[in-house]
Amino acid sequence: MLTLVQRYIGFVDALNYRIGRIVMYGIFVMMGILLWSSISKTFFLPSLWTLEVAQFAMVAYYMLGGPYSIQMGSNVRMDLLYGECSDHRKAQIDAITILFLIVYLIFLLWGGWESFQYSISYGGERSSSVWRPYLWPIKAIMLVGIFLMLLQAISEFFKDILRIQGHDMGAKV
Template structure:
């Protein structure tokens, strides 16, 4: 069982690490979009698409970068007590709290999938803005991000279980 957990951890961590390292450069994409938005408003005819594309880029940035942040330990936690606990106590608490995250992500994934299927079922759901882009591409990215976050949460759970069994999983970065 330990071998299966270690293999799962290695694979999921590798996928989310590589996706996270690529998606971190999405900040430059958002900056370019917003720079173009400012320039077009100042010097040309304002673009109708820039605000929504910037929002879509921000959603992709957060949804695909979330699993990487969880893997790197960049998530927000109350450090008042946590910082003073032993590694074993941290693993116990993390193993319990990550179960709440997993349940939440399952419901979120289910709702995201239903919303994505709705987009496809009705001839392509479109935004209500003047530009009216299709919403299925960004909803697909959201579902993918939630799925990757669920996989990473399971990976973190397995790491905590292995730590509780006394196996060195490496220090959380």
């Protein structure tokens, strides 16, 4: 059982690490889109698509980078009392609190799936803007991001349980 859990942790961590390292360059994509928006508004006819594409790029950046952020310990946490705890006590606290995140992500995934199905089933839900892009692609990216976050949260839960049992998983960042 321990080997199976360790393989799961290794697979999910490697997957989210690679995706996170690729997605972090999405900031340059957003900068390029917004730069083009500024140039086109100043010197040419304004592009209708730039604002929404920048928003879609930001959603992809945020949702696909979330699992990497969880893995690296970059998420915001309240260290008022937590910072003074031992590693064992931190693992216990994290194991309990990560369960709340897992439940939240399950509900978020369920709602995202319902929204994605709605978007597909009615001939393709479209934005109400002038450009009117289809919304299902960004909803699909959001679903993938939520699913990857759920996998990473489960991986973090397993790491905390292994830390509680005394296995050396390395100090949590």
